[in-house]
Amino acid sequence: MILDSCGQGCGWIAGLIGCIGYGSFGVPLKGEATNSVDGGKGAHIFVLQTYKTLMMFSTSWLVLLLGEKFHFDRMGLLSGLLWVTGGMTGIFGIRNAGLAISVGTWSGVTVSISFLVGVFVFGERVHSVWATVGGVVMLLLGFVGMSYFSSPGVGGENVGGRAEGREVEVDDGVPSVEMNDSGKNSMLEPLLNDADTDGDDTHYITLGGGEEAVVVEGDVQNGSSPSCTDNDVDGEEEDEEEVSLQTIQFLGMEWNRRTLGILGAATDGVLGGSILIPMHYSSVQGLGYVISFAIGAATVTLFYWLLLLFYHTYQTDGTLTSGYALLPSMHLKTLLLPGIVAGTSWSIGNIGNILSVTYLGESVGMSVVQCQMIVSGLWGILWFKEIRGWMAIVGW
Numbered sequence: 001m002i003l004d005s006c007g008q009g010c011g012w013i014a015g016l017i018g019c020i021g022y023g024s025f026g027v028p029l030k031g032e033a034t035n036s037v038d039g040g041k042g043a044h045i046f047v048l049q050t051y052k053t054l055m056m057f058s059t060s061w062l063v064l065l066l067g068e069k070f071h072f073d074r075m076g077l078l079s080g081l082l083w084v085t086g087g088m089t090g091i092f093g094i095r096n097a098g099l100a101i102s103v104g105t106w107s108g109v110t111v112s113i114s115f116l117v118g119v120f121v122f123g124e125r126v127h128s129v130w131a132t133v134g135g136v137v138m139l140l141l142g143f144v145g146m147s148y149f150s151s152p153g154v155g156g157e158n159v160g161g162r163a164e165g166r167e168v169e170v171d172d173g174v175p176s177v178e179m180n181d182s183g184k185n186s187m188l189e190p191l192l193n194d195a196d197t198d199g200d201d202t203h204y205i206t207l208g209g210g211e212e213a214v215v216v217e218g219d220v221q222n223g224s225s226p227s228c229t230d231n232d233v234d235g236e237e238e239d240e241e242e243v244s245l246q247t248i249q250f251l252g253m254e255w256n257r258r259t260l261g262i263l264g265a266a267t268d269g270v271l272g273g274s275i276l277i278p279m280h281y282s283s284v285q286g287l288g289y290v291i292s293f294a295i296g297a298a299t300v301t302l303f304y305w306l307l308l309l310f311y312h313t314y315q316t317d318g319t320l321t322s323g324y325a326l327l328p329s330m331h332l333k334t335l336l337l338p339g340i341v342a343g344t345s346w347s348i349g350n351i352g353n354i355l356s357v358t359y360l361g362e363s364v365g366m367s368v369v370q371c372q373m374i375v376s377g378l379w380g381i382l383w384f385k386e387i388r389g390w391m392a393i394v395g396w
Helices: 008-024 032-036 045-066 075-097 099-121 129-149 235-246 257-272 286-315 320-325 332-360 362-369 372-382 390-395
Strands: 169-171 174-176 202-207 211-217 247-250 253-256
Touching: 008 332, 008 362, 008 372, 032 332, 045 075, 045 286, 045 332, 075 099, 075 257, 075 286, 099 129, 099 257, 099 362, 099 372, 129 362, 129 372, 129 390, 247 257, 253 257, 286 320, 286 332, 332 362
Parallel strands: none
Antiparallel strands: 169 174, 202 211, 247 253
C-alpha cells in the first residue's frame, strides 16, 4: 500500500487535511439555497445528512486506487451509527443554539473524549502526561474563547447575517416581514432563536433559514412585554408568540430552544469523538477502514429513513403511500450541487481524520483534527463576514 512507509509526519499532514476538509464542508450549506427550501424552514436534517452520507459512500471507493483492498468489517456499522446520529444532532444544535456555540461545544467534547479514551483505554503513550493535559486544557480554553468572540453582538458590530430592519406588517394577527437577500450568510444564526442586540431597543428574531427581521420593540432584558411595531397585535398574543420562539417540545416536555440545541451539539461531540473507536477493534486499519465506515454510514442512513417512513405511516392512515408522501423532499435541483461539494469536503476531512488517528493515535490525532474550528472561523471572518469589529476579530 502506498502509505505503508509513512510515520508520524504523515499523521500530522493528514491531520491538517482533516482540519481543512471538516472546517470547509459547511460552507456550501450556508447558502441561501439550502435555507430557502421547505417554505423557508431550511432543508430537513435527514436530507442534509443524506447528502453527506451519499458523497462519503461514493468517494470512499477511491481508496482502492491507492492500493487498498476491499474488505468489509462489521465495526464499520458501529462507526456509521455513531457518525450519522451525531451528524444529525449537530445540525439540530446549529439550528437551535447557533453555529459558533455549537461548533465550540462539540469540538471541546470531542477533544476530551478522544484524549480520555486514547490515554486511559488504549494506553497510548505520550512524551509527558502533564504537558499533554496542559495542551488539551489550552485547546479547550481556545474553543471557548473562539465561540465567545464569534457570537453575535461581540465586538461592537452586528453579525453580517442580520437583515435590514423593515416595518412589520400584520396579517390576521401573524407578524410578517420583507427580508433582504443575505446571499452568503443566510445560516449564521440558528432557526427560530432570539439574537442579541447591540444596546438598542430593537429585538431581532431569527426566522426560517437563519435571516433576522425586526419584529418587536421594547425592553427585553428587564422582562417587560415587548410591543410589536404594528400596534394591531395585542400584548398577550405577542407574549405567546415570543414564548413559542424560545421553547420547543421534546419528549413530552417544554425545553428552552438554546439549551436543547447545546445538548444536541454536546451529543454530537460525544458520538463524533467516538466514531473511530470501533476501528481499534477492527481487522481493518487506516485507509482500508474508510470503505467499512462508508458502508456502515449508508446502512444506518437508510435505516433512519425507513424509521421515518414507518413513523409517518403510523401517524396517518396506516398505508405506506401516505407515509411516503410525508417524507421530506431531497430538493435535487436546489441542493444537489451544494450537497455534493459539502459531502466531498467532509469525505476528504474524514480520510485525513482516519489517517491522523492511525499514525498519531486517538488522543493526539483526533484532537489535531478538531482544529477545524480555526478553518471554519477563517471562512466566517474572510468570506461570510460573521465576525465584525477589530475587538472581536483580535479576540477570536
